[in-house]
Amino acid sequence: MRIRDWRYAETPAVEALYEAERRTWLNELGWDTAESWPEIEGARTAGRLPGLLAVDERGSICGWTYFLIDDRVAQVGSVVGESAEATRALLDSVIARAAGHAECVTCFSYSHAPGLETALAAHGFEVTRYQYLSRTAPAFDAFRPDGADSWRDGDEVPAADLLRSAYGSNGRFFAAHGLPHEWQRYVHNMLAFPGCGRFDRTATRVLRLDDGRIAALVMMTALSPGVAHVAQVAVHPEHRRQGLAGTLLERALGMAHATGRSRATLLVEDGAGAARTLYSRLGFRPCATFVAARRELR
Numbered sequence: 001m002r003i004r005d006w007r008y009a010e011t012p013a014v015e016a017l018y019e020a021e022r023r024t025w026l027n028e029l030g031w032d033t034a035e036s037w038p039e040i041e042g043a044r045t046a047g048r049l050p051g052l053l054a055v056d057e058r059g060s061i062c063g064w065t066y067f068l069i070d071d072r073v074a075q076v077g078s079v080v081g082e083s084a085e086a087t088r089a090l091l092d093s094v095i096a097r098a099a100g101h102a103e104c105v106t107c108f109s110y111s112h113a114p115g116l117e118t119a120l121a122a123h124g125f126e127v128t129r130y131q132y133l134s135r136t137a138p139a140f141d142a143f144r145p146d147g148a149d150s151w152r153d154g155d156e157v158p159a160a161d162l163l164r165s166a167y168g169s170n171g172r173f174f175a176a177h178g179l180p181h182e183w184q185r186y187v188h189n190m191l192a193f194p195g196c197g198r199f200d201r202t203a204t205r206v207l208r209l210d211d212g213r214i215a216a217l218v219m220m221t222a223l224s225p226g227v228a229h230v231a232q233v234a235v236h237p238e239h240r241r242q243g244l245a246g247t248l249l250e251r252a253l254g255m256a257h258a259t260g261r262s263r264a265t266l267l268v269e270d271g272a273g274a275a276r277t278l279y280s281r282l283g284f285r286p287c288a289t290f291v292a293a294r295r296e297l298r
Helices: 011-029 037-045 084-098 116-122 156-171 180-192 244-258 273-281
Strands: 002-005 051-055 061-070 073-081 104-110 126-135 205-208 214-224 227-235 263-269 285-296
Touching: 002 084, 011 037, 011 061, 011 073, 011 104, 011 285, 051 084, 061 084, 073 084, 084 104, 084 116, 116 126, 116 285, 156 180, 156 214, 156 227, 205 244, 214 244, 227 244, 244 263, 244 273, 263 273
Parallel strands: 073 104, 227 263
Antiparallel strands: 002 051, 051 061, 061 073, 104 285, 126 263, 126 285, 205 214, 214 227
């Protein structure tokens, strides 16, 4: 097996990889990633997005991945392999190429690549599972009072501040070092790019305080015309144990359902017991697994 730089691959061959991955996500997760691939292809052909292909002895592509080094963090995108050998070879090469350019490597991936968790653990990554939950239960009341508003221009910075306070050190997979500018970039990217679905500012619920801070937040996106996604649920530590997460989430789901999205999904860390209890009460059930991983390089 050989590892090749994907910049030198023919466009039709790479676009076939994108299409196969798009179908997998749509069929298994209800998540239409079609809007993301033209941006990725544009970055690939312009040389702005490093990526790798695993090629077998017959010259056929049997695995691929891409990664972005930003602010000394190598962020791995999709990891796709036909075998555990291909998965392991791709990770070997990503780490080797990131060394000297990044301080750490992070990965957040749908775990359908064979041997992905094993390969990550063998490389010394801290690995955390996230459950992908889904519900198609009857809609909540879109007009239930919750004291919150929809998203407004200017909410980016206070939303980032809230997420930083709410997650603390547990936010390392979203903001590698927990710094304010990292959280602001995370929120900006959610609004500007379709990687986590297209942002739904109307269904998003924001509970503001008089001083301009945000006490609680439910950020919603659309994964496809019929599927809403709960991208973030956060409550400031000073305002917890008041039922805010459940109240805002029910309203957000009701508003999304009113616009024709009869299915809702979200991701939750395996160890987040209180959150999983809330989501179970609201009718969410596991249907797939994602893997988050992080490794310091120095």
